[in-house]
Amino acid sequence: MPWFKKDRAIKVTSKKAKVPEGLWVKCDGCKEIIYKKEVEKNLKVCPKCNYHFRISSRERIALLSDNNTFEEMDAKLSSKDPLGFKSVTSYRDKLKESMANTGLNEAVISGKAEIDGIPVILVVMDFFFMGGSMGSVVGEKITRAAEMAVVESLPLIIVCSSGGARMQEGILSLMQMAKTSAAIGRLKDAGMPYISILSDPTFGGVTASFAMLGDIIIAEPKSLVGFAGQRVIEQTIKQQLPNDFQRAEFLLGHGMIDMIVDRKHMKETLTRLLRLLQ
Numbered sequence: 001m002p003w004f005k006k007d008r009a010i011k012v013t014s015k016k017a018k019v020p021e022g023l024w025v026k027c028d029g030c031k032e033i034i035y036k037k038e039v040e041k042n043l044k045v046c047p048k049c050n051y052h053f054r055i056s057s058r059e060r061i062a063l064l065s066d067n068n069t070f071e072e073m074d075a076k077l078s079s080k081d082p083l084g085f086k087s088v089t090s091y092r093d094k095l096k097e098s099m100a101n102t103g104l105n106e107a108v109i110s111g112k113a114e115i116d117g118i119p120v121i122l123v124v125m126d127f128f129f130m131g132g133s134m135g136s137v138v139g140e141k142i143t144r145a146a147e148m149a150v151v152e153s154l155p156l157i158i159v160c161s162s163g164g165a166r167m168q169e170g171i172l173s174l175m176q177m178a179k180t181s182a183a184i185g186r187l188k189d190a191g192m193p194y195i196s197i198l199s200d201p202t203f204g205g206v207t208a209s210f211a212m213l214g215d216i217i218i219a220e221p222k223s224l225v226g227f228a229g230q231r232v233i234e235q236t237i238k239q240q241l242p243n244d245f246q247r248a249e250f251l252l253g254h255g256m257i258d259m260i261v262d263r264k265h266m267k268e269t270l271t272r273l274l275r276l277l278q
Helices: 036-041 057-064 091-102 136-152 167-189 230-237 248-253 263-277
Strands: 024-026 033-035 071-073 108-115 118-125 156-162 194-202 216-219
Touching (some): 024 036, 057 108, 057 118, 057 156, 057 263, 071 136, 108 136, 108 263, 118 136, 118 263, 136 156, 136 167, 167 194, 194 263, 216 248, 216 263
Parallel strands (some): 118 156, 156 194, 194 216
Antiparallel strands (some): 024 033, 071 108, 108 118
């Protein structure tokens, strides 16, 4: 007879606590996992390494302009499909998807605003709408904004964030480079200041046109700015480029831009510049 009897196996059931999704975000700069609300309170800038996350055009407008002063222009302009472009998905479907995801009609918002009481024409590109690509409507809205700045005798501020020209519109998209540049030229002939702000990323035809024509060119820290990608350039010239090539700090060191400004200081910097330029 056994001295001890084996107890029946006790089944232990433990309930795993459900952690809501979206509470944490991984920083692309330092690769740390950070509490999302902490990042949002810091204007979507990493509190550990100062990496500037991409923000939407609406968030940018709220950051730069005084409360309830922004009056949008040309809000109903939207792209058509002049070439009947089709790839994996049609251009029409891609536009509808971007409109649904962003709540915007196009990759740029323009309008009148005030910055610390100073009236300006403010244009903000949105990378979340088809990579901020510049098609016919984007070029038209930027051109109209520059023309309005001339008529109203107001400074023009453009916040750039774009992958470049929109390939789905072919040559019509490439024409916007000359069109927007000509409009900026007329603005300068009228003696009105133009400030260009480069955010991550600013590339292609946007860099090759109005983005680099500012009287003062500002960039956010570590923003990627260029025309062609680094790998394309390396394959073309058969040389290896520096690791920080096309970053804002590299461009500042080589005289391509005028200053680098943190997001939290952008509005006060613009205020100071506008007062000096006026």
